[in-house]
Amino acid sequence: MKKITIILILLLTQLGFSQSTADFFTKSDAFFKSYVVNGKVKYNAIKKDPVALNELLDMAATITVSKSEPKTYQAFYINAYNLAVIKGIVTKYPVKSPLNIKGFFDKTTYNLGGKVTTLNDLENKILRKNFPNEARFHFALVCAGLGCPPIIPEAYKPSVLGKQLQRQTVKALNNPSFIRVKGKKVQLSQIFEWYKEDFTRNGSEIDYVNTFRKEKIPSGAKVSYYPYDWSLNRVK
Structure with a gap:
């Protein structure tokens, strides 16, 4: 009887975990669809009605994800990062750039996945450190500056994460404004x-x-880096 009880508890725990992550992805998807247009964010509208954003971040604080399910783990933290960035901007809005907010990336903390973390630590210690061969993260994590690849009007989801990361990377690296070849x-x-x-x-x-x-760059091309545009990615 004791063994059956333990099994039931484990099954209910797993069901609750699955349901909470499913709800998070569904509600995140609805949020991004509502507040992202052409790669930019409706910060003003969110500032006026922050209920949906705050609900998502409250959910993200209680969800636990495991590296043993890498797609769920990665999708959760990519969405959590983008939501936390939006929260950081909305809290100080109106603002012209994330760099105008002191400690935006390295001091302001968020409770995500049951861990208190900064944006820098989320990117570098939770995603990059655990998945060092997945450089496509850089085309999904959006820092609120126009220099970033555009934020997408949907949530990243475990079932299609590979396709989403591939799509965003291909889109960015074929964009003549992002990769400038002469x-x-x-x-x-x-x-x-x-x-x-x-x-x-x-x-x-x-x-x-x-x-x-699609159009390859000559292997001997001289590489340089253009200045990053930190202007806010806002819908005007």
Whole structure:
């Protein structure tokens, strides 16, 4: 009888875990669909009615995800990062740039997945450290600046995460404003400079970019980095 009780408790726990993550992804999807337009965020509208955002972050605080289910883990924390960025902006809105908010990336904390973390630690210690070969994170994590690849009007979901990351990476690396090619010279986003190790594990930065490009960049192209645009990615 005791053994049956333990099994029932484990099954109910797993059911609750599954249900909470499913609810989180469903409600996150509805939120992003409502407040993201053409890669930009309706911060003003969220500021006026923050109920949905606050509900999602409250949910994210109580959800537990495991690295043993990597797609769920990654999708949860990508969404959590993007929601936390939006929360950080909305809290101080109106603001022209995330850099105008002191400690935006390294001091302000959020309770996500039962852990108190900053945006920097979420990106570097929770995602990049645990999945060092997944550089496509950089095209999904949106820092609120226009220099970032655009935020998408949907949640990242475990069942289609690979396709979503691939789509966003291909989109960014074929965008002439993001990868600026002129003859044998190429200007890359400073994302490639800041996280160089992520993009050069199996070759050069050009090798990485060409993996996703339709029109390949010459292997001997001279690489430089254009200044990052930290202007707020807001819907005007």
